[in-house]
Amino acid sequence: MVTVATWNINSVRLRLDQVERFLAEQQPDVLCLQEIKVAEHLFPHAAFERMGYVHRAVHGQKGYHGVATVSKLPLTELSRHDWQDNGEARHVGVEVGGAGKGLLIENVYIPAGGDEPDREVNPKFGQKLDFLERMAHWADTVDRPSLIVGDFNVAPLEHDVWSHKALLKVVSHTPVEVEALERFRIAHGWVDLGREYVPADQKSFSWWSYRNKDWKASNRGRRLDHMWASPELAPQARGHRALTECRDWERPSDHIPLVTRFEL
Template sequence: MISIATWNINSVRLRMPIVARFLQEEAPDVLCLQEIKCQEHQFPYEAFAELGYTHTAVHGQKGYHGVATVSRVPLTEFSRHDWQDNGEARHVGVELGGAGKGMILENVYIPAGGDEPDREKNPKFGQKLDFFERMTRWADKVDRPTLIVGDFNVAPLESDVWNHKQLLKVVSHTPIEVETLQRFKDAHGWTDIGREHIRDPERYYSWWSYRSKDWRENDRGRRLDHMWASPDLAAQSTRHWLLEDARSWEKPSDHIPLITEFDL
């Protein structure tokens, strides 16, 4: 049995107290973090080691983006893909367990895409779509049991957002993003583990804007964070849950953690 969590933490050094709380209370075997917002030498390795997470793979950069995977079980860094095609630190892949035998775990932070869902008016939106296309070409060649997790910055289903009609022209829920994400899904036949366990149309959000003062009462959430697995691996997932309370912790991220348990 192994449990794997993913969380866009929005600055790991600023939010290390709530990361520590999460690890103490939920105790996943592996935690994938996005938006760590620090260089590799600035990452709080010691704080994680004190909590028992002594195995790390960190791909960071100054001030922005960055991903890190921390683990209580041995891991080997497997890959770093530049799907953004500009050198930004948005991906790190690891292999859990023995080399050549273990699960491949891909940790990714997909660009948000700016405010205007138009490639001509907003280059950031085009970069996001191109990022997905590069990921799709990669996924087409995946030939080992793989779990890809992280902040995908797309809420694909109507039930993944607080108001489908109002958000159809809002970046993260536009038809072109949903179609682009579907092509990525089809390229490897990924299983959306979250929606295997929390079935559509059940409410399922992982992000609430900082602009919403009472996020719980207004509940204007979106499901931007995902855990997708190769079909055989997905069939071994026994439990999936999310920690909404973390959105109310002191100095919270605007995202919450997702956790999946596998019977491997």
């Protein structure tokens, strides 16, 4: 059994105590972090060594973005795709286990896309759509069972947001973003593991804005974080959880971790 977790931590150094608590309590074999906001040489390597995550692939930059995959199991870094096409650190791909026969894990942080869902007035939104298009072209070439995880910054389904009607014109849930993500899904036939375990007609969220003082009472969330598996890998999943309790921790990330167990 191999357990993989993903979490947009919103600064790994600021929330290192929370990462340590999560790893101690949940003991995943592999943790994929997004928005680490630190360059590789300043990443808290010693802390992860101490916790037993002695294998790491870190693609970071100063102050912004960045992804890291840490593992108890041996891993080999395979790729750092620049789907943003501007040098930002938003992806790292690894193979966990034996070369050529291990588990491929793609860790991605898709751009948020700014506030206005119009590429003519908001270049960031256009960059997000182009990012998704480049991912779709890549997915069309994937020829091994893989797992792609991370902060997709898109809530694609009606019940992935607190109000489908209210958010149709809000970045992360607009039809054009949903269609772009769907093209990526179709390109490889990805299976959305979160919705394999929570039916699509039930609300399911992974992010709640800091602007909501009582996030739990208002529950105005969105499902921005995802774990998608190749069609061949998806049937090997044995359980998937969204750890909502982490949003209640002191100075939390606005995202929660997702955890999936695989019988490989």
